[in-house]
Amino acid sequence: DAGVIQSPRHEVTEMGQEVTLRCKPISGHDYLFWYRQTMMRGLELLIYFNNNVPIDDSGMPEDRFSAKMPNASFSTLKIQPSEPRDSAVYFCASSRLGTGGPAGELFFGEGSRLTVL
Amino acid sequence: AQKITQTQPGMFVQEKEAVTLDCTYDTSDPSYGLFWYKQPSSGEMIFLIYQGSYDQQNATEGRYSLNFQKARKSANLVISASQLGDSAMYFCAMRDNAGNNRKLIWGLGTSLAVNP
Numbered sequence: 603d604a605g606v607i608q609s610p611r612h613e614v615t616e617m618g619q620e621v622t623l624r625c626k627p628i629s630g631h632d633y634l635f636w637y638r639q640t641m642m643r644g645l646e647l648l649i650y651f652n653n654n655v656p657i658d659d660s661g662m663p664e665d666r667f668s669a670k671m672p673n674a675s676f677s678t679l680k681i682q683p684s685e686p687r688d689s690a691v692y693f694c695a696s697s698r699l700g701t702g703g704p705a706g707e708l709f710f711g712e713g714s715r716l717t718v719l
Numbered sequence: 720a721q722k723i724t725q726t727q728p729g730m731f732v733q734e735k736e737a738v739t740l741d742c743t744y745d746t747s748d749p750s751y752g753l754f755w756y757k758q759p760s761s762g763e764m765i766f767l768i769y770q771g772s773y774d775q776q777n778a779t780e781g782r783y784s785l786n787f788q789k790a791r792k793s794a795n796l797v798i799s800a801s802q803l804g805d806s807a808m809y810f811c812a813m814r815d816n817a818g819n820n821r822k823l824i825w826g827l828g829t830s831l832a833v834n835p
Contacts, residue, residue, distance in 0.1 A: 645825040710764035
């Protein structure tokens with residue numbers, strides 16, 4: 603089975619440019635998460651969706667960040683305009699609500715490494 | 720507020736020996752889950768093991784086991800018979816299991832190096 607697929611794997615851009623990160627969750631998973639990882643702050647949850655609906659976006663840093671999930675198989679995280687402090691690895695993860703066991707461990711994509719110059 | 724603390728920024732272990740990675744947590748919720756993830760140098764996050772707060776026994780998954788001490792609020796990961804491929808960052812995380820909450824609180828991680 604295909605795992606969570608993220609693109610691009612690497613992105614280098616200049617300050618002020620728009621950045622769009624993409625994610626395809628595992629088929630059948632009804633939760634999708636966007637995380638940001640930096641050395642200083644570790645893993646931060648930005649936003650998560652359930653059945654394509656945003657549930658908690660309290661981690662979105664500011665209005666420059668937006669996320670959408672138009673359907674069950676696709677999500678985007680957009681940064682506009684980008685700033686050097688946005689440089690990080692952005693992970694997408696998906697899970698499904700289950701019964702018994704871990705009931706929703708996260709399956710992560712390989713991450714998108716963003717560098718804003 | 721919920722919090723995860725991993726006090727060991729870095730650990731070393733000799734190949735084939737066991738190692739314990741510490742994790743303490745703080746929560747006032749009676750129902751919660753504890754997770755451990757591995758992040759090798761390639762970057763992907765890999766789920767290792769889960770412990771529910773009401774589970775009667777410590778979780779085990781192959782060479783991984785979780786030393787769950789509820790009264791002390793600790794959930795240490797034990798890796799037995801370490802292998803070179805175990806060298807990675809290890810993250811402890813916690814989730815309040817009330818309702819349909821799916822938000823994880825993460826520790827800052829422990830870097831494990833396995834020496835040949």
